[in-house]
Amino acid sequence: MGASVFLVAAYNLSFWKTFVAATGGIRFGNVPVYAGAFLLLVLLFNAILTLFNFRFVIKPVLIALFLGASAASYFMNEYGVVIDASMVQNVFETDPKEANELLSWRMVETVTVLGILPSLLVWRLPLVFRPVRRDLLLKAGTVALSLLAGAGLLLLLFKVLAPAVREHRELRFLLTPTNMFQATHGYLKRKWAAPVVIAPLGTDAALGPKWAAAAGQRKRTVTVLVVGETARAMNFSLNGYARQTNPELARQAGLINFRNVSSCGTATAVSVPCVFSGLTRDDYSADKASRQEGLLDVLKHAGFDVLWIDNNSGCKGVCERVRFEDVSQPVPGDPLCNGEECFDERLLRGVPQLIRTSQKDLVVVLHQKGSHGPAYWKRTPAGFDRYGPVCRTNELEQCSRESIVNAYDNTILYTDHFLARTLDLLRASAAREGVDTAMLYFSDHGESLGEKNMYLHGAPYIISPAEQRTVPMMLWLSDGFRQRFHIDNQCLAARSTQAFSHDNVFHSVLGLLNVSTAVYNPKLDLTHPCAREI
Template identity: 40%
Template sequence: MHRIFDIYKSWPKVTIHSEIYTLILSLYISTLLNQKLWAQLSDIQTDQSLTNQAIFGLALFVLLTTLNYWILSLISWGRSQKIVLVLVTLAVASAAHFSNTYDVHYDTSMMANLLATDYAESRELLSWRWLWSVWIYSVPVVLLGLSTRISKLTVTRKVTHKLIGVSATLVLSLMCLLPQLKTFTSVMRNHHDLRHYAIPVSMVVSGIRQATVLKAVPAEKLVKIGEDAQYQAPVDKKNELMVIVVGETVRAANWGLSAYSRDTTPLLRKKDVINFPYAVSCGTNTETSVPCMFSVYGRENYSERKIKETQNLLHIVHKVGFGVTWIDNQSGCKGVCAGLEFVDAKKFSDPKDCFEGHCYDSNLLSALEWSIDHQAGNQVIVLHQIGNHGPAYYKRYPENHAFYQPECRDTNLDRCSKESLINAYDNSIRYTDKLLSGVIDLLEKQKNKNVSMIYVSDHGESLGEKGVYLHGMPYAIAPKEQKEVPMMFWFSEQYQKTYAKSVACLKQQSKDPAHHDHIFHTVLGLLNIQTASKKQEMDLSQVCHG
């Protein structure tokens, strides 16, 4: 350590003003760490002459550099300036890597994902390639830090110089942007996703916006809904048992029951299930879709704040006397189970089935069996899978379930062949097929109950189509692979006898498109719960009856 410090002290240095130092880094970030932004801008300006492209590009570059300068100037003060700016550059370089590699957009939903991501999820993305990319981008910044000495100023002069710097860059930006205002407005209106590539500006803006709605609301402070809810017990007086399986990252295009060329659901094909081939998700990431699918607002009336601050489907079910349990094998219930029973499925795992913070979904079956035996009366149990969570699809199933070979065993998905990537992804679906078949086998043993099961994936996944991988793109521009998901229902013989009309209606509706918004109303219908919050036309089990 002393040797490193001696090298730093002996390195020849040039004295430089703190604001000049900040401006140099701002220029560096705008130029080399925003390659994706400039590539996207070039793609959408093909109808413009090279001269017009250059002029507009220069104006946008000045604006971006100005905004970057403001951010860096605001957070860098005194002796810590170099250290802070090096750390910021490391973070920006990391963000640039994911933007370049996975086409990541840093909008509010992506920032919600980032802020909610746990260590086990994030470590799968931190590859040697990521480390190399961050290192390469950071070398110039480190060399700049070694080669310069920040001039010492009083606090008053520092503040004065920062204000001068902010004012000067503002004037320069306006001078460059105003002549291009018409073009700028048109580009931003027609390609509003472009701003999500601007790093770190988009991250700061989206992060601040997300922080205003991210804070979890205590169960007792949630806005109440369904206060008028009533459960109408069936004539046979048998208890209800519903299992809702929330899948992870399964797209409809690779779901065997949905006419996929490869049979990825051979076990479910043998069961008497009702499959909805192409349901549309509420979001393109877990943080958005899971709360949304249980909410009365849905995608049609989407408001992240209202969804987070309002009770949901599970709270209504609990109000009418049902036992409600959320069993989780992922990163939590995203606020959906606030005030309700939460069970960590990892406690039911065989140690050999867990590594790097994740466990195979087989633990959900053990937890489900425990939960059924643990409670009497009417029950709704939610199973939250790790499912097909990427990019390490090959880690979602044991080696003896690698049916399709060769399989991609690299988290840098663009390094894998298309065949091996799809093989690994499909192997994960085969493991979900095994889980769901096991759930049905377990539920079939509950002879004296009206038993039902729903499976629906939270969102889909891109597997390299048009160079896009993973998920989380802004909903308005996300490809169908990220929004079309499988949805499936199963009912016991007893349930089909008790609620024959509901099952028949559901079968009829399976021929038509469905979406996450149907779940809230359909679950209430299947459980025979009436409330003013439920819309008859959105209940797939009752809409046939008028």
């Protein structure tokens, strides 16, 4: 019983804060509800732990629970995250550098006080076990009484608890340690499913009639897809943000900025596979996406040379059947790297040579490090510290919200520079190599910067705030590209305030490049109303 009380009380600050708000806030009349809910959870945990209360079993179980719950509660309290299958997926699929940025002395203190010290106490505590038969009877009685008492409390409180739980589904992601087991089970269920057989997609893909009309020009196309990281639309001055975070992009002629775009997920491990899958967010699941080819495969079927260049933690499986280049590892003496990582401009280093030497039409994906947190200050090279003071620790509780936002805004300022450099490169290549060029930029998800006391990203989509779901998206087409594919830039500009999402990316890329295939849906191609048929 003591361990159950400790679990409910020590590791569930985020849960209780949300529960109190869900039941009308702190007031004297709600005290019986809070006490009853607390006792209900204690009884539930007590019944479960009693099933493990055997020699050589109970101590390892409690120690594992205390250690795991202490780490989970730290991240929930510190960053406002919740523990679900996607968060567990992030833990398993992140790279060591990203994981290291989340470590802090505050985390060490929390795990020590709430994890290690209680574990040591449990390890040293002498336990007395009764004769087997009597022990089993007492345990069965304890489980039965705990469940019966819990059921009684549930009936008494059901009128209050049912609406709170139904309207605040995030509560199940906040209750520790049950959230850890639920999330891990969900992740492993997907991970250990039957071996994946990749179904072909768009094998009928071919260049459409606009290519035939332009055949006599013998001009290649170069299309760059920039996958941003953790950039939220509301911090782009192009979208009305008060700070001038997009000074270079604001001067780019012909750039179309889409102001109302929603992401497929709130974490890279969800959004990147989703946006390249051809599935809409409503239809998407990691299992479905992993069992079929995606956008890059369709482009390969159509005859494009496809390359993914990565300055992040990989492509989450979407580039497995195309060329891949990792530029994220620091090289001594490289001005575009520091001792820990490389800046996004390194993504561009080999692109001019690639365009010059390629004999085929190119699609190049550039995967940014972008604004990945909490170490925002590490994402920008010297000269991009316009806003200050800047938070220079991953222990965000030590920083003012203003300094956190300053550090984040500097990363948007650097992304502005990186995208402008990309456009300069494409213009130069168009003039020098005689190619038609295009760039589509979109971020994978947004970021919370303290709104509603939430930080970072990865909240379950159904309860995620707009800051984590609303992302920037921009399109730029060279004059030659627009003329070849008969695309009206003024028409696109007129659509820039309409609501779009990651659902539109797959079909818009196919539409832009006039790829003919049965998997193309013109209704999801945001450029289709602005493209004249020949």
